[in-house]
Amino acid sequence: xRALIWRGPYLHEIDEREPPEPGPGEVLVAVARAGICGxxxxxxxxxxxxxKPGAVRGHEFSGTVVAADASITxxxxxxxxxxxTVNPVLSCGRCRACAKGRLSSCxxxxxxxxxxxxxxxxxVAAPACHVHPIPDSLSWEAAASCEPLAQARHDVMRAAALxxxxxxxxxxxxxxxLWIVHAxxxxxxxxxxxxxxxxxxxxxxxxxxAAVFVSSIDAAPSASFDTVFDVVGIPATRGAGVDxxxxxxxxxxxxxxxxxxxxxxxxxxxxxxxIRGANTFEPDDFRVALGWLADRSVQPTPSFRVLDLALGxxxxxxxxxxxxxxxxxxxxxx
Numbered sequence: 001x002r003a004l005i006w007r008g009p010y011l012h013e014i015d016e017r018e019p020p021e022p023g024p025g026e027v028l029v030a031v032a033r034a035g036i037c038g039x040x041x042x043x044x045x046x047x048x049x050x051x052k053p054g055a056v057r058g059h060e061f062s063g064t065v066v067a068a069d070a071s072i073t074x075x076x077x078x079x080x081x082x083x084x085t086v087n088p089v090l091s092c093g094r095c096r097a098c099a100k101g102r103l104s105s106c107x108x109x110x111x112x113x114x115x116x117x118x119x120x121x122x123x124v125a126a127p128a129c130h131v132h133p134i135p136d137s138l139s140w141e142a143a144a145s146c147e148p149l150a151q152a153r154h155d156v157m158r159a160a161a162l163x164x165x166x167x168x169x170x171x172x173x174x175x176x177x178l179w180i181v182h183a184x185x186x187x188x189x190x191x192x193x194x195x196x197x198x199x200x201x202x203x204x205x206x207x208x209x210a211a212v213f214v215s216s217i218d219a220a221p222s223a224s225f226d227t228v229f230d231v232v233g234i235p236a237t238r239g240a241g242v243d244x245x246x247x248x249x250x251x252x253x254x255x256x257x258x259x260x261x262x263x264x265x266x267x268x269x270x271x272x273x274x275i276r277g278a279n280t281f282e283p284d285d286f287r288v289a290l291g292w293l294a295d296r297s298v299q300p301t302p303s304f305r306v307l308d309l310a311l312g313x314x315x316x317x318x319x320x321x322x323x324x325x326x327x328x329x330x331x332x333x334x
Contacts, residue, residue, distance in 0.1 A: 002334060003121035004312035008053045009046030010320070012313045017056070020117060020125040027078055027128045028067040029086060033140040033306065033331045034119035035060035036319065037148065038174060042256065044316045050114060058120035058332070059088040059113030062143035068128065076128040085143040086119075087130040087150070087286040088112035104154065104280045111280070120312065122334040132286070135294055141331055142293050145179075145300045149289035152179030154281035156187050159227040159250045162274060165189040166226030169244055170210070171217065172255060173201045175301075175329060177231040178208050180254070182298045185209030189227070193220055200327060204301055217244060224249070231255045235262035247271045254278050303328030 003017045022028045037060055043051035051057075065082040078084065091098050091106035098106050112118050112126060134143045155176075159165060168189045170177050173196040184192050185208070193212040194205040202213040214220050217240050224246040230237045233255025239262040241251040251273060267273065292298040307315055309332045318324030 001122035002309055003056045004309055006043060006053065006055050006057055012044060012316045014310050014312060019123045022067055022069045022125050024069055024071060025127055026069050026125045027065050027131055029063040029084060029124050029126060030066045031061050031063040031119045031122060031124055031334045033062050033144040033333060034058040035144050036330045041320055044320055056117045056121050057113045058118035059111055060144050060147040061086060061119035062140045072128045078128060078131060083134050084131045085134050085146045086126045087283060088147060089280045104282050120332060132290055138294055141304055142300045144331060146286065146290050146293055148176055149179045149298060150281045150286040152176055152183045153289050154285040155180055155229060155252055155254050155278040156183040158252050158276045158278045160187055162250055167191045167222060168227045169225040170194045170229045170231060171237050171241065172196060172231035173205045176254060178204055180229050180231060181205060181208035181210050186292060186297060195220065229254055233257040235260050238263055242267050242273055245273045250274045250276060252276050252278050301329055304331060306331045306333050309334045
């Protein structure tokens with residue numbers, strides 16, 4: 001099968017590999033669409049420590065079941081030809097976090113497309129219990145968008161677990177930022193303000209549910225917010241998140257653009273601000289996200305393109321170097 005291989009910093013190459021064999025309890029999925037995530041761009045640049053040369057990435061995907069381990073029966077049985085999307089986050093079920101029901105904090109977590117061969121290939125193997133049938137009405141692109149929407153829902157629920165979302169600020173409206181705006185709307189946020197330096201993103205942010213779009217935090221009409229989502233993840237935005245949180249407010253840290261932080265810690269203590277990390281997501285987040293897409297509560301971005309996997313190397317180069325001028329969502333069709 002064809003596969004897009006990450007060889008090392010700034011180098012993706014198309015190559016041939018043997019198709020994976022479904023292991024115990026697994027099915028084989030012929031990939032229809034695989035979306036490029038911001039983390040894939042970070043790995044492409046060699047800035048993700050867990051990314052290993054020789055890996056096949058791709059964790060946002062949809063496709064068709066073509067084979068299954070013979071031991072699969074009951075609710076996990078998926079006939080060949082079933083259209084599906086896949087929850088790529090695999091928890092061990094045995095560690096302390098899993099025992100507490102916090103599967104997203106699993107101590108031995110594995111993600112298809114990160115720790116295991118992913119969907120930038122013609123075929124990918126996945127546990128049947130993580131494979132979800134999709135209605136015929138759902139496009140391949142929408143189904144592949146279930147993973148980032150599940151992540152956004154989890155991000156929002158990290159704040160909602162502490163109280164009403166109230167007035168929310170989203171710093172950064174790239175792919176995940178826009179999904180967070182959708183999730184805030186559906187989870188009952190009162191008012192959403194989005195900050196992004198790219199004015200072209202205003203139309204999409206407002207379509208997702210943002211009431212206000214500004215190009216800088218200083219231009220935000222409100223001085224403080226009940227919940228803040230830092231989807232950028234650099235020292236300046238981490239510090240700004242705390243600055244703009246109300247007393248007793250919550251800051252959810254999502255972005256991973258840098259490992260450093262510039263947080264005014266006296267403010268965190270004196271104003272009792274809660275800072276929560278948001279890494280992956282829970283199975284329920286994925287199920288809810290799929291329901292939102294299936295009943296059209298959420299409409300995926302209309303700005304996307306579908307490229308042949310053979311263009312993978314030049315596509316990553318163009319996205320990282322900003323030479324192709326494209327700002328929408330990119331999917332591969334292996």
